[in-house]
Amino acid sequence: MRVVFSVSNWPGHWFSMVPLGWALQAAGHEVKVLCTPCQSEPITHAGLMPVPVLEAMDMTVRGRLHNYRKARAGTWAFTGLPPPPLTGQPLTSLDEFDMDTWSKENHDWAIGVTARSCDAAVDFARWWQPHLVLNDLMSLEGPLVGRALNIPALLHLWGPIGPQDDVPGAPPGASFVPMDPSNAFARHHAGQMGPEVYQHVIDPSPPTAHPPLDAHRIPIRHIPYNGPGALPPAPASYHGTKPRICVVWGTSVSGVYGPASFAVPRIIEALADLDVEVLLTLTGADRERITQSGPLPPGVRLLERTPLHLLLPACDAVIHHGGAGCTMTALAAGIPQLAIHAGSDQEVIADRLAGVRAAQSLPNAHADPHAIRTAVRRLLDDPVHRRTATQLRQEMTTLPTPAELLDTLTALAH
Structure with a gap:
C-alpha cells in the first residue's frame, strides 16, 4: 500500500503522525510526506521520506498577522503591542505597519502560494498513485488530494482539538479548517473545502477529553515523539523528597x-x-x-x-x-x-x-x-x-x- 502524508510547515503539527508512519513502513508499506522545503530536515530526522513540493506562508509571519489584526480590533491581551508581522522588531505604534496596503500588495502572491502548493500535491499524487492520504489539521492539500483522486483522506489530529472547535478571538463560527483561497478544490473537480471533507478522523486524545467531531472518529494511542535528542545524565534516577x-x-x-x-x-x-x-x-x-x-x-x-x-x-x-x-x-x-x-x-x-x-x-x-x-x-x-x-x-x-x-x-x- 502506498500512503502519502501531507503536512503543514510546523513540526508540532505533524509530530503526532510520526509513529503511524513508522508502523506503516515497518509493515512494508510505502510512505512519502508532502511538505514544504523547511520541513525536509526534521522529517528526515524522524525517519520518514520528505517530498518537498509544497509552499506556504511562514507560520511565524502568519501568526503575527493574526495578532496584529487582534490589536487593531482591540482584542490583543498583552499590555504592549504585538510584534510587527514581517520583522518581529518592537513597535511603538500600530501605524508603523500598514496592514491594508500590505494585504493588497501581497494578495496575488498569497493566492499563488496556495495555488502552486495545491497543484503540486495533486500532480505528485496523480504520478505516484497513493491508496491513502493522511494530513494534519492545517493541511489543505491532504483532503484535496483525497477528493481529486477519489481515495480516502484521513485527518490526523495533533491533540484534543478538531475542525469543529472555534478559534478564540475570531468571529463566531471561525474554525481551524483551512480555507481554499485559490479555489483549488473547484479547479481539480473536487467539490468544495469545508468541515464536511473530513469523513474519517484519527484522534489520539483520551476519550474523556476528546474534541467534538461530526466525522467518524478513529482512536489511536498517542506514542510521544518530540524530535531527536538524547537522555540527559540520570534524570530518571532521581530519588529525592522534593516534587x-x-x-x-x-x-x-x-x-x-x-x-x-x-x-x-x-x-x-x-x-x-x-x-x-x-x-x-x-x-x-x-x-x-x-x-x-x-x-x-x-x-x-x-x-x-x-x-x-x-x-x-x-x-x-x-x-x-x-x-x-x-x-x-x-x-x-x-x-x-x-x-x-x-x-x-x-x-x-x-x-x-x-x-x-x-x-x-x-x-x-x-x-x-x-x-x-x-x-x-x-x-x-x-x-x-x-x-x-x-x-x-x-x-x-x-x-x-x-x-x-x-x-x-x-x-x-x-
Whole structure:
C-alpha cells in the first residue's frame, strides 16, 4: 500500500503522525510526506521520506498577522503591542505597519502560494498513485488530494482539538479548517473545502477529553515523539523528597506573540518560593535569554535539548505554553500540567484539559508569579489533578497502537 502524508510547515503539527508512519513502513508499506522545503530536515530526522513540493506562508509571519489584526480590533491581551508581522522588531505604534496596503500588495502572491502548493500535491499524487492520504489539521492539500483522486483522506489530529472547535478571538463560527483561497478544490473537480471533507478522523486524545467531531472518529494511542535528542545524565534516577517540576517552553511563542509572552522568568520566580526541584528545557533564543540573565536559582537545572517524553515520567508536574506536543506527552506520562497559553489552539487545548481537571489553565498575559505559584500548588496539593491525569493515561493505553490500526487503514484503502 502506498500512503502519502501531507503536512503543514510546523513540526508540532505533524509530530503526532510520526509513529503511524513508522508502523506503516515497518509493515512494508510505502510512505512519502508532502511538505514544504523547511520541513525536509526534521522529517528526515524522524525517519520518514520528505517530498518537498509544497509552499506556504511562514507560520511565524502568519501568526503575527493574526495578532496584529487582534490589536487593531482591540482584542490583543498583552499590555504592549504585538510584534510587527514581517520583522518581529518592537513597535511603538500600530501605524508603523500598514496592514491594508500590505494585504493588497501581497494578495496575488498569497493566492499563488496556495495555488502552486495545491497543484503540486495533486500532480505528485496523480504520478505516484497513493491508496491513502493522511494530513494534519492545517493541511489543505491532504483532503484535496483525497477528493481529486477519489481515495480516502484521513485527518490526523495533533491533540484534543478538531475542525469543529472555534478559534478564540475570531468571529463566531471561525474554525481551524483551512480555507481554499485559490479555489483549488473547484479547479481539480473536487467539490468544495469545508468541515464536511473530513469523513474519517484519527484522534489520539483520551476519550474523556476528546474534541467534538461530526466525522467518524478513529482512536489511536498517542506514542510521544518530540524530535531527536538524547537522555540527559540520570534524570530518571532521581530519588529525592522534593516534587519535581518540568518547565518546557515553545520556541515559537516569543516569535509570534512578542517578548512579553516569554513567561519563563515569571515561572522561575513563582517556583523559587516552593520547595521543588525544577528541570528547565529551552532551546534557541529562549535559552540565550535565560543564560544571559544571570545564574539560575538553586534547585533549577537547565537541560540541553532533550525529548520531553524522556523527562516527564520522572516528574510530578509540567508547566508549558499549551502546545499539543507538550500536552499529549504529559497525558501519556500521566502527570498534571499547567498550560500558560497565549491563544489560538493553545487556549482551546488548555481549557479542554482544565475542564476535566487534568490541568490548570492560565492566560499568558495575566499569568503573574502569584497566579503561577497558586496554580502549581493546586496541581501538587489537590489529588484530583493527579487522579485525573492517571485516569487519562490509562484511557490512552487502551487505545489501538499505530501498528494495531493498520488493518483499519488497509480496509479503508481497499
